[in-house]
Amino acid sequence: MVRTANGHRIHSVTRSFPLPSVIRLNRYVNAPYKGVNLTRQNIFKRDNSECQYCGTKRDLTLDHVVPSSRGGQHSWVNLVTACKKCNAKKGDRTPEEACMELRRKPYKPSYALFLRDITGAHHNEWDEFLEVKSA
């Protein structure tokens, strides 16, 4: 299946084809993609570089929602962006214990969230083929 890009066409010497903007494979061939790497930078990116407790974009670090000393995992769903102030205030407590509400539940991001960085562009006509996660 081929979706065309705004009616643009590709010309060869004797024929012309619609310029593809989306080519969907009918069968998935050897895709070794394993998911987005769990890194500090990628967690910041998922969280829009905002402290998930107070919303500031300054002085950011990572917070384990359930502290590692309490068995919290080093994982997408237990790590959030937090400013150093909130991180210190929360200390060795869960958000409930510290009475600090998370603005958004941490989640494992989809590939689509990072795709525009890889390609340098994001085309709306891709959305229906990608699992785009809205905030």
Ligand SMILES: [Zn+2]
């Ligand atoms: Zn904060």
